[in-house]
Amino acid sequence: MDQFVLPDNQLLGKEQVETEDLPVISQRIQDIIEVLNNFKELGDHERGRSAYVEQLIKDMAVYYGYSEYLLEKLFNLFSVSEALEFFEANEVPRPVTIRTNTLRTRRRDLAQALINRGVNLEPIGKWTKVGLTIFDSTVPVGATPEYLAGHYILQSASSFLPVMALAPQENEKILDMASAPGGKSTYIAALMKNTGIIFANDSNKERTKGLVSNIHRLGIKNTVVCNYDGREFPTVLGGFDRVLLDAPCSGTGVISKDPSVKINKNFFYRLLTL
Numbered sequence: 001m002d003q004f005v006l007p008d009n010q011l012l013g014k015e016q017v018e019t020e021d022l023p024v025i026s027q028r029i030q031d032i033i034e035v036l037n038n039f040k041e042l043g044d045h046e047r048g049r050s051a052y053v054e055q056l057i058k059d060m061a062v063y064y065g066y067s068e069y070l071l072e073k074l075f076n077l078f079s080v081s082e083a084l085e086f087f088e089a090n091e092v093p094r095p096v097t098i099r100t101n102t103l104r105t106r107r108r109d110l111a112q113a114l115i116n117r118g119v120n121l122e123p124i125g126k127w128t129k130v131g132l133t134i135f136d137s138t139v140p141v142g143a144t145p146e147y148l149a150g151h152y153i154l155q156s157a158s159s160f161l162p163v164m165a166l167a168p169q170e171n172e173k174i175l176d177m178a179s180a181p182g183g184k185s186t187y188i189a190a191l192m193k194n195t196g197i198i199f200a201n202d203s204n205k206e207r208t209k210g211l212v213s214n215i216h217r218l219g220i221k222n223t224v225v226c227n228y229d230g231r232e233f234p235t236v237l238g239g240f241d242r243v244l245l246d247a248p249c250s251g252t253g254v255i256s257k258d259p260s261v262k263i264n265k266n267f268f269y270r271l272l273t274l
């Protein structure tokens with residue numbers, strides 16, 4: 001690499017006023033990453049590594065549209081190249097995925113029924129026997145007769161994992177402490193084959209409406225919906241075999257669906273008080 005020189009403040013001011021020239025910024029991001037990966041040989045030791053990181057955060061904030069606040073948090077979590085991969089991945093839309101409701105049908109039968117309706121799909125991967133990825137469709141997947149009959153639920157593949165880790169067993173007593181709209185509770189119910197009992201709780205009454213509607217649509221009979229602040233549970237009811245806590249999150253996992261998370265600082269502050 002030719003010697004890369006960090007821009008001074010005068011040049012930066014000019015750049016911002018004139019254009020916010022994205023190709024220039026993109027090139028500088030690449031250059032700074034290269035310098036940071038081999039700072040000993042390529043870096044300006046007088047200005048130090050932190051000057052490069054500071055500039056990188058500023059450039060990435062402009063290029064990818066994040067607040068500098070969130071970028072700093074992410075840089076504390078990831079290495080520079082991991083952070084770059086994360087930002088790039090968030091620019092690519094995630095495929096729609098669905099989970100077969102095994103209380104109503106088998107994945108093979110569901111796949112065939114949807115293919116017959118013009119849905120282009122395939123199994124998500126070897127790690128799940130219930131998930132399907134939808135590539136495209138001539139019909140709205142949230143309104144097919146199979147959907148309305150509860151043969152599947154639209155659910156991100158990553159949200160199957162906490163339930164798989166919970167590994168609920170038939171006839172157990174399980175608490176899902178923050179459960180609305182019920183993607184995970186209803187998967188737990190399916191794995192328990194509608195036996196035992198699930199307490200599907202959420203502190204937000206309005207959100208429990210969606211939960212109740214999913215429970216009805218998917219034919220679940222082993223679930224009691226309740227509306228407490230999860231922290232009250234030890235005094236409400238106990239003796240659970242397993243407890244799932246899917247607490248409110250920062251939303252950074254759904255940036256590709258909801259780019260407003262990139263600049264939503266308040267949400268982070270609220271999480272700090274949980």
Ligand SMILES: C[S@@+](CC[C@H](N)C(=O)[O-])C[C@H]1O[C@@H](n2cnc3c(N)ncnc32)[C@H](O)[C@@H]1O
Nearest residue numbers: 178179180181182183184203204229230246248
């Ligand atoms: C990530 S969402 C849950 C998603 C759900 N587990 C699913 O798979 O569909 C977090 C939920 O926590 C609920 N929540 C927030 N604070 C809570 C509290 N103190 N007690 C119980 N639920 C709470 C929110 O209303 C929200 O529905």
